[in-house]
Amino acid sequence: xxxxxxxxxxxxxxxxxxxxxxxxxxxVYSSDEDVALYRDAYSPAWGEEEERTASAAVAxxxxxxxxxxxxxxxxxxLPLYPVSTGRNLGYGGSAPNLTGSVVVDLKRMDTIHEIxxxxxxxxxxxxxSYFDLYAEITAQGKKVLIDAPDPGWGSLIGNALDRGVGYMxxxxxxxxxxxxxLEAVLPNGEILRTGMFAMDGAETYGENKYGFGPxxxxxxxxxxxxxxxxxxxxxxxxxxxxxxxxxxxxxxxDMIPLIDHLNYLEDMGLCGQIQWGxxxxxxxxxxxxxxxxxxAQPGNGTVEQFEAYAAERDLPFFWVDMRFYGSRKTAMTxxxxxxxxxxxxxxxxxxxxxxxxxxxxxxxxxxxTSHVTVGVPEMSIFSIGARSDLLPTPxxxxxxxxxxxxRSGEAVAKAQKVFAQAFKDLGLPSPVGPxxxxxxxxYRSFVMVLSLGVSRSDPEANKNSIAAFxxxxxxxxxxxxxxxxxxxxxxxxxxxxxxxxxxxxKQVQQQLKDALDPNGIISPGRGGVWPARFRNQD
Amino acid sequence: MKLLYASIAAALIAxxxxxxxxxxxxxxxxxxxxxxxxxxxxxxxGPSHNPGTAALTxxxxxxxxxxxxxxxxxxxxxxxxxxxxxxxxxxxxFRKTEISDNDLADxxxxxxxxxx
Numbered sequence: 114x115x116x117x118x119x120x121x122x123x124x125x126x127x128x129x130x131x132x133x134x135x136x137x138x139x140x141v142y143s144s145d146e147d148v149a150l151y152r153d154a155y156s157p158a159w160g161e162e163e164e165r166t167a168s169a170a171v172a173x174x175x176x177x178x179x180x181x182x183x184x185x186x187x188x189x190x191l192p193l194y195p196v197s198t199g200r201n202l203g204y205g206g207s208a209p210n211l212t213g214s215v216v217v218d219l220k221r222m223d224t225i226h227e228i229x230x231x232x233x234x235x236x237x238x239x240x241x242s243y244f245d246l247y248a249e250i251t252a253q254g255k256k257v258l259i260d261a262p263d264p265g266w267g268s269l270i271g272n273a274l275d276r277g278v279g280y281m282x283x284x285x286x287x288x289x290x291x292x293x294x295l296e297a298v299l300p301n302g303e304i305l306r307t308g309m310f311a312m313d314g315a316e317t318y319g320e321n322k323y324g325f326g327p328x329x330x331x332x333x334x335x336x337x338x339x340x341x342x343x344x345x346x347x348x349x350x351x352x353x354x355x356x357x358x359x360x361x362x363x364x365x366x367d368m369i370p371l372i373d374h375l376n377y378l379e380d381m382g383l384c385g386q387i388q389w390g391x392x393x394x395x396x397x398x399x400x401x402x403x404x405x406x407x408x409a410q411p412g413n414g415t416v417e418q419f420e421a422y423a424a425e426r427d428l429p430f431f432w433v434d435m436r437f438y439g440s441r442k443t444a445m446t447x448x449x450x451x452x453x454x455x456x457x458x459x460x461x462x463x464x465x466x467x468x469x470x471x472x473x474x475x476x477x478x479x480x481x482t483s484h485v486t487v488g489v490p491e492m493s494i495f496s497i498g499a500r501s502d503l504l505p506t507p508x509x510x511x512x513x514x515x516x517x518x519x520r521s522g523e524a525v526a527k528a529q530k531v532f533a534q535a536f537k538d539l540g541l542p543s544p545v546g547p548x549x550x551x552x553x554x555x556y557r558s559f560v561m562v563l564s565l566g567v568s569r570s571d572p573e574a575n576k577n578s579i580a581a582f583x584x585x586x587x588x589x590x591x592x593x594x595x596x597x598x599x600x601x602x603x604x605x606x607x608x609x610x611x612x613x614x615x616x617x618x619k620q621v622q623q624q625l626k627d628a629l630d631p632n633g634i635i636s637p638g639r640g641g642v643w644p645a646r647f648r649n650q651d
Numbered sequence: 652m653k654l655l656y657a658s659i660a661a662a663l664i665a666x667x668x669x670x671x672x673x674x675x676x677x678x679x680x681x682x683x684x685x686x687x688x689x690x691x692x693x694x695x696x697g698p699s700h701n702p703g704t705a706a707l708t709x710x711x712x713x714x715x716x717x718x719x720x721x722x723x724x725x726x727x728x729x730x731x732x733x734x735x736x737x738x739x740x741x742x743x744x745f746r747k748t749e750i751s752d753n754d755l756a757d758x759x760x761x762x763x764x765x766x767x
Binding site for chain 1: 688689692693700701702703705706709710736738740741742743744745746747748749
């Protein structure tokens, strides 16, 4: 086991003893087998020197216990790394930025303090998952919907803090933006409350996120200003009805007018999240050899090749699924308006996919292709990389490469070309091509997300994935596309791409970090921000 | 199934024994609750929206092994422990704050409820 610089084995042992006195020895995990469970299951550096690993883990049950742990950690200069449910797989999981940190596992803090379906908010602790909240909403018959990310076992707080995203209306699916005040233990052990939580007895803590004065909440998102122990979230009221309509375009270039129309509709608040799809990706369990041949070319196929393939089979090049919420009348009217607006796209086709009322039951859910679009958490995302005809030896995980690109058809086409060329230059098969669709989770910007495979038994494959990620990150920055989120192993590189004025943003972040956390206790390195104690160390 | 058992046998031999409480009597009722919370979300029947069942359907294609874990029976407790604590493919391992050692024994008791 490796300890951080400045922490001796004696200091570490003394700290663990004091942790145990506060939370009970059964909630301090220090055996090799137990600590191994805090590794990043999807680490691309699995078993390698650069894998980031914890030295121990502690699982407090209250804000007060967290505060005591932080005070003890300061006493022994022992860095901590808080995780809510530790399920941020593909972006680092439960492993720390700094090897030797003690993970603060907040799973035991799982109280749902409040669900209000008249003013539409909830207040939760970090151990509460989307599944937990959904179960409670259902049990209480509350008329609100959760905006969940792909995997429902994640924490509302953890996901929001990493600026995770979901699938419904813009004000809810940007999960950080949907938060409304927070409670956190600061690096000195004091307890902070922000927004209206900052006022004793305030009645609008779930409704007004600003309160008064400068907002400090941002220091906690992808940050290390403290350990967040409670947050409120705005929730979407359960509507009467849900409509999903599919828009199919036949040519690659049709995405230019399509995206312009979608931007207009979405920015007017007339639709929910828009999900792209295409028949031109390989179906994992029904691989068409003709399509596989196009994909197999260095840098993948051309627009012309894919258009010819689609035309021969009367397939669209892309489709988008649009979601509408409201009464049946208002939702259907919005869908009809969308069709009217987009009818100027040559040969565009429309299909009504889902027309169903709330509340959902199992039979109704069968008509909904993506359950998270109607507030029902699920785990379908874990089919990515699973065993299939295309992948007879399944992956052991993946990395998400998530660059932000503008919302225009021209930008998407450029990103497709740039990233495909990057893979070609690396001598690797390109998972990117003209069929690569933008993701629209983040309101007002696209993410051209890529999944890079990870193996626990093939270090060479992992090295390729790491090399590809690092090169893609460079190429993206050269084109003005920054990452919105990444795993700890890449966070320094990503942070350095935000380089205006000699990296002034990072300089300010470091100054704030040093002021709040002079001992460098909380999540050193998170977001690429290292405290003075660890800066410029190898 | 025999092949699968053989493939993980070495790991099971090396794995630590259940660290459950000495007094713990496996409780299938709690086992079902824990299974429902942590396992069924991927391993429910039907491949749609159940990636665990989908992956096992492909794995056991051409065999008579049931890919739905809750319906299979005959899953020994050490096998439950091995997969929960080590993960497999894209299924990650689970920490003790999520599934305790006692829970592991309870899950096994529930999965094998018909064999009692």
